[in-house]
Amino acid sequence: MEASFEGLKQELKKRDINLSYQRLKVLEYLTLNRCHPTVDQIFTNLHRDIPTLSKTTVYNTLRILQEAGLIKVVTIEDNETRYDIDVEDHGHFKCKLCGKIYDFHTDMSSLTFDDLSNFRIDSKDVYFKGICPGCLSNIKENKRRG
Amino acid sequence: MEASFEGLKQELKKRDINLSYQRLKVLEYLTLNRCHPTVDQIFTNLHRDIPTLSKTTVYNTLRILQEAGLIKVVTIEDNETRYDIDVEDHGHFKCKLCGKIYDFHTDMSSLTFDDLSNFRIDSKDVYFKGICPGCLSNIKENKRRG
DNA sequence: ATTCTATTTTGTAATCATTACAGATATATA
DNA sequence: TATATATCTGTAATGATTACAAAATAGAAT
Numbered sequence: 001m002e003a004s005f006e007g008l009k010q011e012l013k014k015r016d017i018n019l020s021y022q023r024l025k026v027l028e029y030l031t032l033n034r035c036h037p038t039v040d041q042i043f044t045n046l047h048r049d050i051p052t053l054s055k056t057t058v059y060n061t062l063r064i065l066q067e068a069g070l071i072k073v074v075t076i077e078d079n080e081t082r083y084d085i086d087v088e089d090h091g092h093f094k095c096k097l098c099g100k101i102y103d104f105h106t107d108m109s110s111l112t113f114d115d116l117s118n119f120r121i122d123s124k125d126v127y128f129k130g131i132c133p134g135c136l137s138n139i140k141e142n143k144r145r146g
Numbered sequence: 147m148e149a150s151f152e153g154l155k156q157e158l159k160k161r162d163i164n165l166s167y168q169r170l171k172v173l174e175y176l177t178l179n180r181c182h183p184t185v186d187q188i189f190t191n192l193h194r195d196i197p198t199l200s201k202t203t204v205y206n207t208l209r210i211l212q213e214a215g216l217i218k219v220v221t222i223e224d225n226e227t228r229y230d231i232d233v234e235d236h237g238h239f240k241c242k243l244c245g246k247i248y249d250f251h252t253d254m255s256s257l258t259f260d261d262l263s264n265f266r267i268d269s270k271d272v273y274f275k276g277i278c279p280g281c282l283s284n285i286k287e288n289k290r291r292g
Numbered sequence: 293a294t295t296c297t298a299t300t301t302t303g304t305a306a307t308c309a310t311t312a313c314a315g316a317t318a319t320a321t322a
Numbered sequence: 323t324a325t326a327t328a329t330c331t332g333t334a335a336t337g338a339t340t341a342c343a344a345a346a347t348a349g350a351a352t
Contacts, residue, residue, distance in 0.1 A: 018319080020329060039309080054331045059310070076271075078219060078227040079339080081309085091259055096268070106259035111272065113237055113252035118279035122242070125222075126257065127271040133264035166300060166348080185338080198346095200302045205339065225310080227338085 015068040025050065026061045027070070030085040036074050036092070036101045038082055076101065076127040089124065095132035102132065161214040168199065172207045173216070176231040182220050182238070182247045184228055222247065222273040235270065241278035248278065 012019050012027070025046055030037070033045075043058045062083055065071045074082040076094045082101065084092075091106040108124045131139075158165050158173070171192055176183070179191075189204045208229055211217045220228040222240045228247065237252040254270045277285075 018328065020319080022330070052331075055309095056311085056332075057330055060330085073224060075221045075224040078221040079309085081224040093262065093265060093267075102265075104260040104262060106257060108257075110256055110258040111252060111254075112256040113272075114250040116239065116250060116274070118282070119239060119248075119274075120277040120282060121239075121274050122276040123274065125271075125273040125275075126259075127273070128262075128265075128267050128269070129271075130268040131266040136264070136266055164299070164348080168301070198302075201338095202303075202340085203301055206300085225338090 011070060015070065017064060017068055022050065022053065022057050023061050023064070026058060027065065027085075030071060030083060034085060034103075036082040036084050038080050042083070074101065075125075076129070091126040091128060093128040093130065093132070095135055096129060097131055097135040097138075100132060104128075157216060161216065163210060163214055168196065168203050169207050169210070171196065172204060173211065173231075176217060176229060180231060180249075182228040182230050184226050188229070220247065220271075222275070237272040237274060239274040239276065239278070241281055242275060243277055243281040243284075246278060250274075 009019055009024065012023065017023070026042060029042055029046055033041075037045075039055070039058055039062065042062075043053065043055045046058070047053050062071065066073055066083075069087060070085075072084045072087050074084050074092055076082070076092050086103065089106070089108045091104045093102040093104055094100070095102070106126055108126070111124075111126075155165055155170065158169065163169070172188060175188055175192055179187075183191075185201070185204055185208065188208075189199065189201045192204070193199050208217065212219055212229075215233060216231075218230045218233050220230050220238055222228070222238050232249065235252070235254045237250045239248040239250055240246070241248070252272055254272070257270075257272075
């Protein structure tokens with residue numbers, strides 16, 4: 001687990017971001033928890049290991065990592081900003097019932113759209129919403145039982 | 147302008163939403179201002195005509211209209227919830243420089259993605275970010291002038 | 293038109309996420 | 323080790339949104 005630390009350090013150095021214990025820990029958390037955590041989740045979990053950790057530091061770190069292109073912000077819902085270590089193009093599906101966010105692979109280049117040739121497109125995000133298989137089967141189960 | 151009121155009333159009645167002056171005005175504002183306004187923009191503008199209007203009412207109304215499927219929430223940015231009267235599938239492009247949000251037509255059905263056949267997909271959103279033509283030419287202009 | 297009931301609106305207070313800021317701490321360099 | 327710089331921390335401030343109760347309004351019944 002601590003082994004990947006070296007790799008993360010390289011990533012930060014490559015981008016001229018000074019390494020600090022807090023920054024490495026945030027990055028490590030995102031690497032190990034690919035569930036698109038919120039700031040609060042990150043803070044609460046890291047706080048167990050680092051009792052002096054401040055939420056401000058988590059915010060600052062996430063901003064720096066995002067500006068460096070190491071992480072992506074997921075704004076699929078308006079009341080909860082989430083963070084994703086996977087910066088490759090992919091889609092996000094949010095289940096309305098359990099709230100879980102699922103990754104799915106999509107080929108963004110397959111998407112046809114109006115002529116935007118005079119626009120400089122830097123990023124593309126695809127967000128789906130609906131109900132996941134687990135919650136769907138729960139619904140069916142409840143119906144059967146009445 | 148007031149002529150479209152009748153049409154909007156029908157829309158509300160069809161969905162069992164009681165009509166009130168405030169609700170009609172919010173809906174009318176969104177119909178006439180298709181720039182994906184924020185709550186604050188809607189409130190500030192309507193407040194000129196309706197001095198007693200409360201921001202809470204704007205929030206309540208937007209929630210009701212959204213639940214009825216009459217409007218869509220645009221969460222392309224994490225710090226500003228925006229509202230769109232156009233509920234048909236289409237993409238949103240946000241310019242990083244001027245902040246303006248542009249609509250563009252896309253064919254969502256052209257997008258290829260992983261097997262989600264066990265998921266119930268209710269909505270699809272496509273968000274692009276980058277720089278719009280106007281801001282791009284401003285950049286060029288500034289460079290030329292040094 | 294008047295009364296009654298249910299719904300909606302309003303305004304304030306509470307909540308929650310995020311940012312600003314300044315002092316304390318840690319890091320890198322000489 | 324001393325010094326300068328960058329980072330972290332904790333509190334306070336901000337801004338968006340929600341909760342809530344009283345006031346106002348709309349629609350139905352008389």
